[in-house]
Amino acid sequence: DTAVSQTPKYLVTQMGNDKSIKCEQNLGHDTMYWYKQDSKKFLKIMFSYNNKELIINETVPNRFSPKSPDKAHLNLHINSLELGDSAVYFCASSQGRGLALYNEQFFGPGTRLTVL
Amino acid sequence: RKEVEQDPGPFNVPEGATVAFNCTYSNSASQSFFWYRQDCRKEPKLLMSVYSSGNEDGRFTAQLNRASQYISLLIRDSKLSDSATYLCVVNLSNTGKLIFGQGTTLQVKP
Numbered sequence: 001d002t003a004v005s006q007t008p009k010y011l012v013t014q015m016g017n018d019k020s021i022k023c024e025q026n027l028g029h030d031t032m033y034w035y036k037q038d039s040k041k042f043l044k045i046m047f048s049y050n051n052k053e054l055i056i057n058e059t060v061p062n063r064f065s066p067k068s069p070d071k072a073h074l075n076l077h078i079n080s081l082e083l084g085d086s087a088v089y090f091c092a093s094s095q096g097r098g099l100a101l102y103n104e105q106f107f108g109p110g111t112r113l114t115v116l
Numbered sequence: 117r118k119e120v121e122q123d124p125g126p127f128n129v130p131e132g133a134t135v136a137f138n139c140t141y142s143n144s145a146s147q148s149f150f151w152y153r154q155d156c157r158k159e160p161k162l163l164m165s166v167y168s169s170g171n172e173d174g175r176f177t178a179q180l181n182r183a184s185q186y187i188s189l190l191i192r193d194s195k196l197s198d199s200a201t202y203l204c205v206v207n208l209s210n211t212g213k214l215i216f217g218q219g220t221t222l223q224v225k226p
Contacts (some may be wrong), residue, residue: 031212043216058215094212102148107159
């Protein structure tokens with residue numbers, strides 16, 4: 001009965017490869033997010049989708065492409081992986097578009113990506 | 117200047133101690149504020165929202181000072197299970213874009 005799930009949990013790959021991380025939420029939320037947590041532990045938002053519409057698109061390389069087939073899923077595809085992409089990637093979801101300023105965001109367990 | 121700044125610590129305290137964390141934010145237009153907790157190698161989880169009038173949840177008290185642009189978290193009667201990283205979080209707008217501080221690490225010792 002996991003609320004926000006991500007696969008895989010660990011991903012080790014070579015530079016230059018293309019990989020995807022999947023995220024699903026069963027909370028019935030409208031909005032989903034992708035965050036990156038680097039080695040210094042800073043958690044930074046990358047993208048957000050509300051009902052399959054992109055609403056936040058931070059300055060990330062265009063090698064990163066989110067895809068939302070429906071409001072319960074938000075996948076992250078990364079092309080031509082680089083060493084600097086190594087980090088923990090967290091998916092999150094919240095109810096509503098954030099118009100209620102105190103909407104809680106629920107995070108998935110994270111995907112630890114290591115690029116060799 | 118970072119958008120949300122916290123002292124990374126670590127704060128090492130004995131069980132039963134009272135400990136306080138502060139956080140400052142740079143954008144005066146920030147609209148809502150939170151403390152999240154992150155255990156080692158786990159995901160962040162909401163600890164509490166921070167309201168203008170200050171709010172309390174059991175042993176935890178959060179305060180907001182908009183004039184000085186800082187947020188605080190007070191933990192009373194620390195437990196071993198309080199050991200974690202506490203993330204100060206600011207919501208800049210109504211899009212749900214949260215800005216996270218680096219986190220303050222707390223280690224409660226027996």
